[in-house]
Amino acid sequence: MQLPTLEDVARKSGVSTATVSRALNDPTRVSKKTRERVEAMVAALGYTPNFGARALASNRTNTIGAVIPTMENAIFAQGLQALQEELGEAGVTLLVATSNYDPEKEAQQVRTLLGRGVDGVALIGEARGVEIYELLERRGVPFVLMWTWRRDCPWPCVGFDNRAAARRLTERVLELGHRNIAMIAGVTHGNDRAEMRVCGVRDAIRAAGLPLEDKRIIEVEYSLDASAAAAKRLLAHDRKPTTIICGNDVLAAGAMIGIRELGLNVPNDVSVTGFDDIELSLVLDPPLTTIHVPHRRMGQSAAQLLLLLCAGEDNVTRVNFEPDLVERKSLVAINEGGRIR
Amino acid sequence: MQLPTLEDVARKSGVSTATVSRALNDPTRVSKKTRERVEAMVAALGYTPNFGARALASNRTNTIGAVIPTMENAIFAQGLQALQEELGEAGVTLLVATSNYDPEKEAQQVRTLLGRGVDGVALIGEARGVEIYELLERRGVPFVLMWTWRRDCPWPCVGFDNRAAARRLTERVLELGHRNIAMIAGVTHGNDRAEMRVCGVRDAIRAAGLPLEDKRIIEVEYSLDASAAAAKRLLAHDRKPTTIICGNDVLAAGAMIGIRELGLNVPNDVSVTGFDDIELSLVLDPPLTTIHVPHRRMGQSAAQLLLLLCAGEDNVTRVNFEPDLVERKSLVAINEGGRIR
DNA sequence: AGTCAAAATGTAAGCGCTTACACTTTGAAT
């Protein structure tokens, strides 16, 4: 069966295809009478514009592409959902691709998205080969970086200062009397958020005049198993850490599993902190002290910025959110004896 | 700047556009010599096919659309990721839309996807207005239902028997001596998976000759808060349930939060079971006894089926996975006194 | 009634690709 075309609508409502096109895309440019006639005919025929033809003729697809590392853990889910909803209200569709934290794969996904003619692109973080940025700029396709922010970032970004937030968290840990701190970080290669979080922790420890010991920072992939193993390794150390700062909530959850398997208790034997404040942090026992990231607002804001950029606005904008430290039960003060509470 | 077109490639490599098109889409139909020349020219110019033009001319988009309820909890993440990866290997892109468990929104999203010319559609579950099925069939767009399976389902589906699995789980609960069972279910309206899980629980209880009490089954939206509240309500009952069977892992996590807030202990005071076996179930303390659903295999299988259907294969296929009961620590046997363990 | 800018509409040329069909070349079999 053949779908009705613009021309069918035009013929049956006694106007030209141009008028139908206008009635659909910019109703103000058409008299009320024709508009209504056309709309009625569209409904009667069940006409839907052909996406490919429209894209070909107008050179726009009303599609934004996003490349995220993974959908499998919830870190990006909320933000993406919000991005999608916000774009949806403007009639723009979101195309999501995943890179599995592999820069090469990310580049390939960006190329695929460009091949599909996306009008704009959302990327996570700043760290990637310069060729992607060049490609995007050469093609004139606007993009924004999400989940990251830096004062002098040369590109539009919507996020927060991972380094400052990690530093703030660590300062709180220090304030609670911890002097023996370890960290389970995400893999920092090609991941500036992970890297900046490590830097932030280092900043705070150094500022406190404490030594920073490289072996107390373990980098692992974002999985429960890897993090649980890392926690066990850290706690096998002769001088056990009193706090394990984790690169994100998933790592914190993994660390808590590892700690539990060692027969130790959080927070009595060791404190744990997370980062991101995904739903997970509430189901953990004890609930996780973590950095709350405003995922939804970030997604919305990124959508708006992207729409602006697509509309031709072209000054680089940066949106900086201020993540909060939410203190729950997984981090407690240390007492005089060096044991916790 | 103007992007290179097929014609540019053709001109510069001294062949016709038809030959270039063939060299790109079906290399075997072109001599080795020309193929190599064309490929070199493509690389040199950085040519990428124009998606819209291709879609318009060939009437295919190499895109599959999926409508899922939400990305915000991880239930669908793994399955979708697998679906996407499998499609990706066939050069097909996945377009994901969300309905937020709203049938009306789902219908609208399907229409949007069709408007974008998707070659096939993946939907979650079977329960929806007949008009969506009609629309899909009228358009001749193949689709598969995921996360659900029924012997006499009239449409292609890739999933498992939610009812049987829920029944199996409940039988195990009964086998462990529980006689006083409550359930926190997902909202069943427009959600056959949730509904079938309730049915399965009922089946088992009825088969055991026990009374089934409607008030012991509470339907809530899939959120931690709602489930925690429901658990509290159930436990405020004069005859406390010894097990709370939850419609999925998220609800189980919420129930455990509620139970904890009541100062009770899982599983000593009350057992809890989940359904889905998402990563969450491992981070809970105690780890959750739940039904393991093979999300990844389901996604892969759905992708393969969809690709077949798009290729013209048109006999209705149903793929049934056998979910396992994984027993962890949140469900324990009841002792003689009626108290647990 | 006449004027004329503004509003509404029509005409038709593409957008970049695929593919039916026609034509040419190739090379194995005679």
Next chain:
DNA sequence: ATTCAAAGTGTAAGCGCTTACATTTTGACT
């Protein structure tokens, strides 16, 4: 050498839409 199917290539007609430009209609003023 000749033949002829198979393999390779070219020609050109769309696919369904947008939009620059041309033309007609409208209606607020004289």
